[in-house]
Amino acid sequence: MRREIQHVYVLGLGAIGAKYASMIYDVDPACIHIIVDEERKERYQREGIFVNDRPYAFDYVTEPNKDYPADLIILGVKSLDLELAIERLRPFVQEDTVIISLLNGIGTAAKINHQLGKDVALPSVVYMDAVKVQNRVSYGHRGKVVFGETRNTSLSDRVKAVCSFFDKMHIDYVVPEDMLLALWQKFLINVVGNQLTFMVHTGYEGLQDNPYMLFLVQQVGEEVIRVANAQGIALSQADIDNMIATMRKINPKAKTSMVQDREQGRKSEVEIFAGEIIRQGQKLGIPTPYNVMMYNLIKAYEWERDERKK
Ligand SMILES: NC(=O)C1=CN([C@@H]2O[C@H](COP(=O)(O)OP(=O)(O)OC[C@H]3O[C@@H](n4cnc5c(N)ncnc54)[C@H](OP(=O)(O)O)[C@@H]3O)[C@@H](O)[C@H]2O)C=CC1
Numbered sequence: 001m002r003r004e005i006q007h008v009y010v011l012g013l014g015a016i017g018a019k020y021a022s023m024i025y026d027v028d029p030a031c032i033h034i035i036v037d038e039e040r041k042e043r044y045q046r047e048g049i050f051v052n053d054r055p056y057a058f059d060y061v062t063e064p065n066k067d068y069p070a071d072l073i074i075l076g077v078k079s080l081d082l083e084l085a086i087e088r089l090r091p092f093v094q095e096d097t098v099i100i101s102l103l104n105g106i107g108t109a110a111k112i113n114h115q116l117g118k119d120v121a122l123p124s125v126v127y128m129d130a131v132k133v134q135n136r137v138s139y140g141h142r143g144k145v146v147f148g149e150t151r152n153t154s155l156s157d158r159v160k161a162v163c164s165f166f167d168k169m170h171i172d173y174v175v176p177e178d179m180l181l182a183l184w185q186k187f188l189i190n191v192v193g194n195q196l197t198f199m200v201h202t203g204y205e206g207l208q209d210n211p212y213m214l215f216l217v218q219q220v221g222e223e224v225i226r227v228a229n230a231q232g233i234a235l236s237q238a239d240i241d242n243m244i245a246t247m248r249k250i251n252p253k254a255k256t257s258m259v260q261d262r263e264q265g266r267k268s269e270v271e272i273f274a275g276e277i278i279r280q281g282q283k284l285g286i287p288t289p290y291n292v293m294m295y296n297l298i299k300a301y302e303w304e305r306d307e308r309k310k
């Protein structure tokens, strides 16, 4: 029988990580700890971390404490920092630890489990509109974590433990029956929405009524569906239609995380979006020309920005 979740560690106190850390802190400040290195600890303590304008005095830890074993670790780094982050959290992982990774992309849980050599990470994704600028995080919606075992016809003990913890912390979540499909539904939004808004440099409004963008939404979306279907994942036109309907309900001025990366001069996560679709398409013999074009345009933009000025 799995014990109740009492101590939670967050690695990656960015837009998403700080948002969830603050929600947990608001209910039970003693149960939340932030894994950092010495440099981050000093910087976060000196500058403070604000979430929706409220300062948070988190417990910053650089190494595990046997009095507070990690029942749950929430990972909130960008995909480019994933490998290093997994090594940082390795000493915190106990026999019963569960890892929920809030990163975008379809392969994160598998990567974590492979690198750690054990089955500790549950596949998960988050729907959220959080932004971090310097030491200040803001968000408009409560967001939603989607997580679970690959199939959840009945709930495993570790999924039940996370559900009851999220209930206590008032964190909205969904445990879908088919987690692989849920990962691909989110992946579809990222491959289509994040990359097109990045290239056109627009908020969600670009995906709501711009006829040229809507043409591309359909073409890029169909490539994702073909790659998914070839692997037995039942992504369909209905998912593109749902995505368009959902985009139309979002604040038109809000921005995908990839547009935020562009505005803050950071490297984007194109490798886990178009890069992943292109690699999978090549293995399966499925052409993905729209993604090849997007991948190279995004890379070309970043090359001009980052390499030429060196
Ligand atoms: N923002 C959003 O609305 C959404 C984001 N996502 C996904 O969530 C993931 C995280 O995104 P987001 O929160 O926006 O990213 P941010 O860039 O805001 O945050 C990442 C954080 O990770 C920290 N970090 C990186 N490496 C380490 C390390 N080794 N040890 C400790 N901390 C580390 C960084 O710290 P520092 O700043 O000190 O360098 C930074 O604060 C991405 O995959 C993104 O696609 C998904 C849905 C929505």
Ligand SMILES: CC(C)(CO)C(=O)C(=O)O
Pocket (backbone or CB within 6 Å): 104, 126, 127, 128, 129, 189, 190, 193, 194, 255, 256, 257, 258
């Ligand atoms: C789905 C979306 C667009 C918001 O949660 C996202 O994942 C992102 O901005 O990266």
